[in-house]
Amino acid sequence: MNARELALIAGMTLVTFLIRYSFFALGERLAFPPLVRQALRYVPAAVLTAIVVPMVLLPDGVHWQVTWRNPWLLGALASGLIAWRFNHLLASIGGGMAVYFLFRLVLK
Amino acid sequence: MAIVLPRTGPPHRLGEVWAGARDSLPMLVGAAPLGAIFGTLAVPSGLSRGGALAMSLIVFAGSAQFIALTLLAGGAGLAVILLTTLVVNLRHALYSATLLPHVAGLRQRWRIPLAFWLTDETFAVMLRRYRAGDASPYKHWYYLGSGLSMYVNWFIWTLAGLVLGSSLPRLESLGLEFAMAATFTGIVTPMLRDRPMLGAALAAGAAALAGRGLPYKLGLLLAALAGVAVGVVLERRRAT
Numbered sequence A: 001m002n003a004r005e006l007a008l009i010a011g012m013t014l015v016t017f018l019i020r021y022s023f024f025a026l027g028e029r030l031a032f033p034p035l036v037r038q039a040l041r042y043v044p045a046a047v048l049t050a051i052v053v054p055m056v057l058l059p060d061g062v063h064w065q066v067t068w069r070n071p072w073l074l075g076a077l078a079s080g081l082i083a084w085r086f087n088h089l090l091a092s093i094g095g096g097m098a099v100y101f102l103f104r105l106v107l108k
Numbered sequence B: 001m002a003i004v005l006p007r008t009g010p011p012h013r014l015g016e017v018w019a020g021a022r023d024s025l026p027m028l029v030g031a032a033p034l035g036a037i038f039g040t041l042a043v044p045s046g047l048s049r050g051g052a053l054a055m056s057l058i059v060f061a062g063s064a065q066f067i068a069l070t071l072l073a074g075g076a077g078l079a080v081i082l083l084t085t086l087v088v089n090l091r092h093a094l095y096s097a098t099l100l101p102h103v104a105g106l107r108q109r110w111r112i113p114l115a116f117w118l119t120d121e122t123f124a125v126m127l128r129r130y131r132a133g134d135a136s137p138y139k140h141w142y143y144l145g146s147g148l149s150m151y152v153n154w155f156i157w158t159l160a161g162l163v164l165g166s167s168l169p170r171l172e173s174l175g176l177e178f179a180m181a182a183t184f185t186g187i188v189t190p191m192l193r194d195r196p197m198l199g200a201a202l203a204a205g206a207a208a209l210a211g212r213g214l215p216y217k218l219g220l221l222l223a224a225l226a227g228v229a230v231g232v233v234l235e236r237r238r239a240t
Helices: A003-021 A024-029 A034-040 A043-057 A071-086 A089-107 B013-023 B025-042 B049-059 B062-073 B078-089 B091-103 B108-116 B120-131 B139-167 B178-191 B195-210 B218-239
Strands: none
Touching: A003 A024, A003 B049, A003 B062, A003 B078, A003 B091, A003 B108, A024 B091, A024 B108, A034 B091, A034 B218, A043 A071, A043 B091, A043 B120, A043 B178, A043 B195, A043 B218, A071 A089, A071 B178, A089 B178, B013 B025, B013 B120, B013 B139, B025 B049, B025 B062, B025 B120, B025 B139, B025 B178, B049 B062, B049 B139, B062 B078, B091 B108, B091 B120, B091 B139, B091 B218, B108 B139, B120 B139, B120 B178, B178 B195, B195 B218
16 A cells, blocks of 8 residues: 555545544534424435435436336335335335345346 | 343343344345445556555445545546545535434444444434334444444455455346345335425435436435425425
8 A cells, every 4th residue: 555545545534534423523512403403304314215216216327217127116116115004124125125036037 | 039021122232233233234235246346446446455445444435435446547636536535425414413313422432433334324224223212222232233234244345356356246236236225215115204204205306316417426415405405394384
């Protein structure tokens, strides 16, 4: 590892850690104002949906695949339905993966 | 005579660690091909083997590591790579703020490693653990279990990619990444019980699609902010 690489990795470590630690660092010294608290309640639903939706509708990252021939879409729909109906995470993941792999086999 | 109370759930530290690792299993499976690809691509991109291992060991940020490889291969300078790392990882500040109320009471010696292990995957798993109704005082041990398992897994698969390289079977063709999509879907769906929450998710999903061409995960960050804004507006409108 040369000096340039060392600097690169040390820099990336510092930047990444400081972002992740940003709010944790403050601990109990920080009390969010009501508006921020209200806003933060929506972060989970917003972030997770924003990660999943493009993965599922454009599995290759380029082409839209809004069709029943898309195993990503079918698997995610199965996961969502099971989670919605039964609120059981493991069943939702297992069911979604079963549908996903089944359709990959069938549609191959 | 001592009365033995029946145990429900894992009330103990090690039980929480184990549960955190176990519940992260689909994410471990989903991250495996990515770690292996990172290990495989590192040397051809101009990173040394030691550098690749060090990155997985002390940076521990998948997306940023991949983008760093691309930039390195393209001959980008140090400042550009660090600035890009900052932008790519900005979403973690949002996670840090969201989880703060749950970790604020912990000592620094807990908050520092937990911050280091704050990834998309552990964030998702922790949302669910913190929302669970039980009052376990050891939920941070669950966080430890999730973070540590993701960490060790990422390192092992980076190493496998480095050592085995192209002789490694093509893990990415197995579709294991779907495990991550299934888990995120399973975690998010039960949250969408009221109109503001549903509106936030729909807006975030639409914005993510619209912004998917943006580089450095900016589309994801903007989508999250759009979703939050819509959720707040809908909630206020309902209240008035």
